Amino acid sequence: xxxxxxxxxxxxxxxxxxxxxxxxxxxxxxxxxxxxxxxxxxxxxxxxxxxxxxxxxxxxxxxxxxxxxxxxxxxxxxxxxxxxxxxxxxxxxxxxxxxxxxxxxxxxxxxxxxxxxxxxxxxxxxxxxxxxxxxxxxxxxxxxxxxxxxxxxxxxxxxxxxxxxxx
Numbered sequence: 696x697x698x699x700x701x702x703x704x705x706x707x708x709x710x711x712x713x714x715x716x717x718x719x720x721x722x723x724x725x726x727x728x729x730x731x732x733x734x735x736x737x738x739x740x741x742x743x744x745x746x747x748x749x750x751x752x753x754x755x756x757x758x759x760x761x762x763x764x765x766x767x768x769x770x771x772x773x774x775x776x777x778x779x780x781x782x783x784x785x786x787x788x789x790x791x792x793x794x795x796x797x798x799x800x801x802x803x804x805x806x807x808x809x810x811x812x813x814x815x816x817x818x819x820x821x822x823x824x825x826x827x828x829x830x831x832x833x834x835x836x837x838x839x840x841x842x843x844x845x846x847x848x849x850x851x852x853x854x855x856x857x858x859x860x861x862x
């Protein structure tokens with residue numbers, strides 16, 4: 696099989712912005728955490744699809760903390776970029792910001808590392824292109840992604856053992 700040409704981080708990076716409306720808020724007027732998780736998954740999937748040029752499925756989401764609320768009327772902005780491509784899986788970092796529509800000031804409210812697997816037309820995992828990292832920051836994130844992957848795989852193996860023991 697021919698080696699796939701690599702792609703840079705910028706080739707798949709994405710940003711999306713939405714206005715927070717009342718139907719996506721809790722009784723306190725803050726954007727629902729589940730809606731934030733939904734937006735993270737969509738933004739991350741777009742970056743993974745751009746990188747792999749295929750359908751992708753979400754297989755893991757790392758720790759997600761909500762540092763600040765995003766209020767009705769504010770904008771929610773998400774930036775997603777690849778951190779590492781493995782064989783058939785990819786790690787994407789998604790950063791979430793609240794944005795004041797009057798001043799344009801942004802404040803990061805949360806972030807997550809999401810892992811996706813690329814699928815071929817039959818729904819089977821397919822090889823993804825390597826990630827070309829250029830900047831010092833991209834190289835650091837690329838290096839750290841390997842440690843996060845090892846940790847995720849160890850947690851998954853532990854969870855699978857628990858599920859099998861109950862069956």
